[in-house]
Amino acid sequence: MYPYFALRAIGIKIPSYVANFITTIQFSQMLIGFGVNITSWYLQRKYY
Known part of the structure; x- marks a missing residue:
């Protein structure tokens, strides 16, 4: 999840299926x- 957001933050388009x-x-x-x-x-x- 965090790499996805990092890539999106620097403007790299990620496929929607990801x-x-x-x-x-x-x-x-x-x-x-x-x-x-x-x-x-x-x-x-x-039990307690």
Whole structure:
């Protein structure tokens, strides 16, 4: 993600599929993190 923004900041055009891929990966990361947090919360309430 950061190299993408750095290249865009210096005026290099990046194909739109790269931006779409980055967005998809970030969204997936958010969903996985959400799942991990919910699972952790559930296990703490169940066993402690």
